[in-house]
Amino acid sequence: LASWSDYPFAISHSIERALPLAEHLFSELRERTGDGIGVTRASYGPGEQIAHDLLSEAARSLNLEIVQDAARNLYMTLPGADRQGPSWMTGSHLDSVPHGGNYDGAAGVIAGITVLAALRQTDFKPDRDITLVAIRGEEAGSWFRGRHNSLLGSRAALGRLDAEELQSAICVETGTPLAERMAGAGVNVDDLVNRRAAVVPARYKGFIELHIEQGPVLEQARVPVGVVSAIRGGLWARECVCLGSYAHAGAEPRSSRRDAVMALSEFITACEAKWIDIEKQGGDLVFTIGKLHTDSNVNALTKVAGEAKFCLDIRSGDRSTLEEIQAYVQEKARTIAGDRRVKFDFGPMTLISPTEMNPVLRQEMLSACAELGIKAIQMPSGGGHDAEEFAKAGIPASMIFIRNQNGSHNPDEAIRMEDFAQGARLLMRMLLH
Amino acid sequence: LASWSDYPFAISHSIERALPLAEHLFSELRERTGDGIGVTRASYGPGEQIAHDLLSEAARSLNLEIVQDAARNLYMTLPGADRQGPSWMTGSHLDSVPHGGNYDGAAGVIAGITVLAALRQTDFKPDRDITLVAIRGEEAGSWFRGRHNSLLGSRAALGRLDAEELQSAICVETGTPLAERMAGAGVNVDDLVNRRAAVVPARYKGFIELHIEQGPVLEQARVPVGVVSAIRGGLWARECVCLGSYAHAGAEPRSSRRDAVMALSEFITACEAKWIDIEKQGGDLVFTIGKLHTDSNVNALTKVAGEAKFCLDIRSGDRSTLEEIQAYVQEKARTIAGDRRVKFDFGPMTLISPTEMNPVLRQEMLSACAELGIKAIQMPSGGGHDAEEFAKAGIPASMIFIRNQNGSHNPDEAIRMEDFAQGARLLMRMLLH
Numbered sequence: 001l002a003s004w005s006d007y008p009f010a011i012s013h014s015i016e017r018a019l020p021l022a023e024h025l026f027s028e029l030r031e032r033t034g035d036g037i038g039v040t041r042a043s044y045g046p047g048e049q050i051a052h053d054l055l056s057e058a059a060r061s062l063n064l065e066i067v068q069d070a071a072r073n074l075y076m077t078l079p080g081a082d083r084q085g086p087s088w089m090t091g092s093h094l095d096s097v098p099h100g101g102n103y104d105g106a107a108g109v110i111a112g113i114t115v116l117a118a119l120r121q122t123d124f125k126p127d128r129d130i131t132l133v134a135i136r137g138e139e140a141g142s143w144f145r146g147r148h149n150s151l152l153g154s155r156a157a158l159g160r161l162d163a164e165e166l167q168s169a170i171c172v173e174t175g176t177p178l179a180e181r182m183a184g185a186g187v188n189v190d191d192l193v194n195r196r197a198a199v200v201p202a203r204y205k206g207f208i209e210l211h212i213e214q215g216p217v218l219e220q221a222r223v224p225v226g227v228v229s230a231i232r233g234g235l236w237a238r239e240c241v242c243l244g245s246y247a248h249a250g251a252e253p254r255s256s257r258r259d260a261v262m263a264l265s266e267f268i269t270a271c272e273a274k275w276i277d278i279e280k281q282g283g284d285l286v287f288t289i290g291k292l293h294t295d296s297n298v299n300a301l302t303k304v305a306g307e308a309k310f311c312l313d314i315r316s317g318d319r320s321t322l323e324e325i326q327a328y329v330q331e332k333a334r335t336i337a338g339d340r341r342v343k344f345d346f347g348p349m350t351l352i353s354p355t356e357m358n359p360v361l362r363q364e365m366l367s368a369c370a371e372l373g374i375k376a377i378q379m380p381s382g383g384g385h386d387a388e389e390f391a392k393a394g395i396p397a398s399m400i401f402i403r404n405q406n407g408s409h410n411p412d413e414a415i416r417m418e419d420f421a422q423g424a425r426l427l428m429r430m431l432l433h
Numbered sequence: 434l435a436s437w438s439d440y441p442f443a444i445s446h447s448i449e450r451a452l453p454l455a456e457h458l459f460s461e462l463r464e465r466t467g468d469g470i471g472v473t474r475a476s477y478g479p480g481e482q483i484a485h486d487l488l489s490e491a492a493r494s495l496n497l498e499i500v501q502d503a504a505r506n507l508y509m510t511l512p513g514a515d516r517q518g519p520s521w522m523t524g525s526h527l528d529s530v531p532h533g534g535n536y537d538g539a540a541g542v543i544a545g546i547t548v549l550a551a552l553r554q555t556d557f558k559p560d561r562d563i564t565l566v567a568i569r570g571e572e573a574g575s576w577f578r579g580r581h582n583s584l585l586g587s588r589a590a591l592g593r594l595d596a597e598e599l600q601s602a603i604c605v606e607t608g609t610p611l612a613e614r615m616a617g618a619g620v621n622v623d624d625l626v627n628r629r630a631a632v633v634p635a636r637y638k639g640f641i642e643l644h645i646e647q648g649p650v651l652e653q654a655r656v657p658v659g660v661v662s663a664i665r666g667g668l669w670a671r672e673c674v675c676l677g678s679y680a681h682a683g684a685e686p687r688s689s690r691r692d693a694v695m696a697l698s699e700f701i702t703a704c705e706a707k708w709i710d711i712e713k714q715g716g717d718l719v720f721t722i723g724k725l726h727t728d729s730n731v732n733a734l735t736k737v738a739g740e741a742k743f744c745l746d747i748r749s750g751d752r753s754t755l756e757e758i759q760a761y762v763q764e765k766a767r768t769i770a771g772d773r774r775v776k777f778d779f780g781p782m783t784l785i786s787p788t789e790m791n792p793v794l795r796q797e798m799l800s801a802c803a804e805l806g807i808k809a810i811q812m813p814s815g816g817g818h819d820a821e822e823f824a825k826a827g828i829p830a831s832m833i834f835i836r837n838q839n840g841s842h843n844p845d846e847a848i849r850m851e852d853f854a855q856g857a858r859l860l861m862r863m864l865l866h
Binding site: 037097098099139141142213214215216217220232234236238245246247248249250251252253254256259261262264265266268269272275276279286287288289290291292293294296297298299300301302303304305306308311313315381382383384407408409410 | 470530531532572574575646647648649650653665667669671678679680681682683684685686687689692694695697698699701702705708709712719720721722723724725726727729730731732733734735736737738739741744746748814815816817840841842843
């Protein structure tokens with residue numbers, strides 16, 4: 001990393017002057033994609049499109065080069081002095097979970113446009129192209145059931161999207177396959193399957209994604225910025241069911257019940273105990289059952305529940321821990337099924353390994369933080385991010401976390417603009433070397 | 434009980450000849466109120482009306498005296514020799530739970546009409562009037578939320594329906610108050626509130642309700658008929674909620690989670706352990722959570738659940754056991770709420786005491802079974818029944834249970850017609866003394 005003092009003085013103070021643009025974009029986004037509770041920007045749905053249109057408009061006003069790929073990811077490039085050599089890429093996604101917050105994903109794209117706007121204002125021409133990408137479908141896990149591996153836009157950009165997923169992922173809102181949902185958002189699905197990937201790894205010096213931290217770690221540590229060490233892998237099962245048998249709530253003796261709710265409660269309680277065990281042994285794990293439903297067409301106050309549907313979201317920084325908990329989940333379900341004469345079916349399970357962030361970039365980011373006077377710590381990322389796909393494709397990838405006050409994937413997500421500005425400064429510093 | 438041999442020989446063999454009518458009515462009911470899964474005859478809804486029309490038609494063809502009360506309960510009377518003295522009443526309800534079975538309730542009404550048809554065929558005039566009643570709204574617990582005590586029709590008939598319930602019970606299908614739902618089924622609600630109760634206890638010698646057993650006790654004991662000793666009381670809470678806080682499934686550490694699903698699972702597992710304890714000490718208890726839902730508008734694979742709604746249906750033959758489990762439920766919820774920083778709210782809780790069936794009638798029924806060669810046992814009823822309201826109003830009340838193969842409140846309810854015939858024989862024997 002060359003010293004920051006080698007750059008024109010104006011650059012190091014340029015972020016401040018671009019912050020009103022960032023504030024304008026956050027506020028427009030919140031207003032245009034608000035749903036009365038939080039914001040809703042469905043993957044390949046209307047809210048995501050509104051966000052893309054807004055960013056595209058901002059990029060036009062900055063006179064950036066604008067391109068869309070076959071999956072309708074949006075690339076906004078500030079040309080550098082050398083247009084042939086490897087360039088930098090930054091960006092994140094613009095979709096959200098249902099009734100989510102305004103910052104998850106959007107903060108990274110807006111940080112990117114803030115950096116490019118700041119550079120435009122100083123008339124400083126960077127050595128290399130800097131491309132900001134607004135990615136589609138990162139939150140696909142919330143919007144598509146069936147078999148798919150989420151992170152749709154980044155995998156499509158990198159040629160890592162499996163053609164089968166276009167049919168096996170089913171939109172939860174419309175019940176139609178991903179291909180149809182994408183077509184409705186303007187994607188030419190034939191192009192997507194047949195054209196060469198838009199992002200060729202050899203052409204990039206690196207990918208840097210700024211994102212809000214999704215937990216309370218930075219807030220509790222009183223540090224504005226995190227340098228991500230690795231992205232947790234996970235074990236996901238979207239369509240699990242516990243099947244028992246309906247019976248009269250007043251007349252069926254305990255001994256002959258096959259109660260899906262009681263069985264599932266035992267299962268969940270046992271899994272939580274195992275989680276605590278793993279943590280006690282120093283293991284890294286989070287275990288979530290975010291959805292749980294008896295069948296509202298059949299269930300009743302006065303009936304023993306014959307069915308309960310649920311999902312699993314289990315994450316860890318260690319693949320071996322994921323394998324351990326997967327084995328536990330399956331074995332425990334077998335035991336409970338035997339004891340209670342119920343049946344567990346986990347449906348398709350997806351296991352994704354953790355992804356380490358590029359060690360050189362991480363070290364450079366920590367040095368840059370010291371140089372810029374930004375307090376920062378290294379930490380794992382609990383959430384999956386587009387950066388992991390860039391890393392898997394062979395592009396040096398790293399992530400900057402910004403402290404947030406109320407967690408993420410909820411309507412109350414919050415960041416302080418001074419923390420955002422620190423993150424944008426670090427991002428600019430990295431994109432200029 | 435006078436000896437059966439004092440009655441004309443034709444009577445004791447008349448049930449057989451009326452069975453085709455019973456079979457016809459069961460089959461018409463199944464066909465006309467089937468829903469593709471089971472049968473659906475909503476309290477004060479279209480399916481219940483279809484059943485009432487069918488019975489009314491059968492009663493007309495038998496030339497019975499037909500009357501409806503203000504709550505649209507249907508009374509079908511076979512006149513006796515003495516029209517002034519106390520008469521017998523039999524009957525049950527014609528509504529069902531959503532996607533329920535064909536026999537719960539209907540078997541008692543059809544047994545009654547079978548008895549009356551059998552008597553009509555023999556031209557034997559009983560000493561007293563025998564009135565068959567087809568009761569409305571017994572399954573109101575499945576069809577109305579808000580504050581109400583179920584058993585709507587029988588309580589209205591006996592002047593035991595609280596006028597406030599007409600507003601505080603809310604139809605789960607239409608979202609409108611009970612009064613409006615009743616009006617839609619032809620009830621004049623002003624009449625219902627202001628008119629004298631239709632059933633005056635002093636005018637009745639007794640009320641006998643035939644009903645399918647709702648659990649597997651008779652089937653497991655290989656006995657066709659049960660004489661009900663008491664109807665279990667219960668503790669009901671229709672609108673319970675556990676409130677936590679939504680958070681990112683991958684990034685929120687366990688220590689800072691307020692996970693509604695994990696908290697509720699611990700609660701359910703603890704309640705089941707307490708249930709087992711109570712049973713080990715010889716206590717009578719069944720404990721059911723028939724509905725359990727995270728909020729489908731907000732929940733997601735990738736979010737810690739911030740809310741879970743559920744309901745409680747807890748029953749016992751002992752009031753003290755109900756009080757013990759109520760105290761446990763509340764104390765356990767308080768402890769878990771403190772440990773996990775969640776909140777439990779059980780909403781309105783209804784505690785109804787157990788009701789003993791009339792000891793004289795029970796003894797007479799057991800004698801009659803011995804005389805008729807019907808194998809029978811005494812047993813408590815797990816379900817609540819209209820008979821308990823008749824008992825509470827001061828009418829000697831008793832119940833005949835018929836063995837069923839697949840439990841009740843489910844689409845697979847099943848009875849054998851020979852068991853039904855045994856029950857009808859016992860019912861006829863009781864209604865003639």
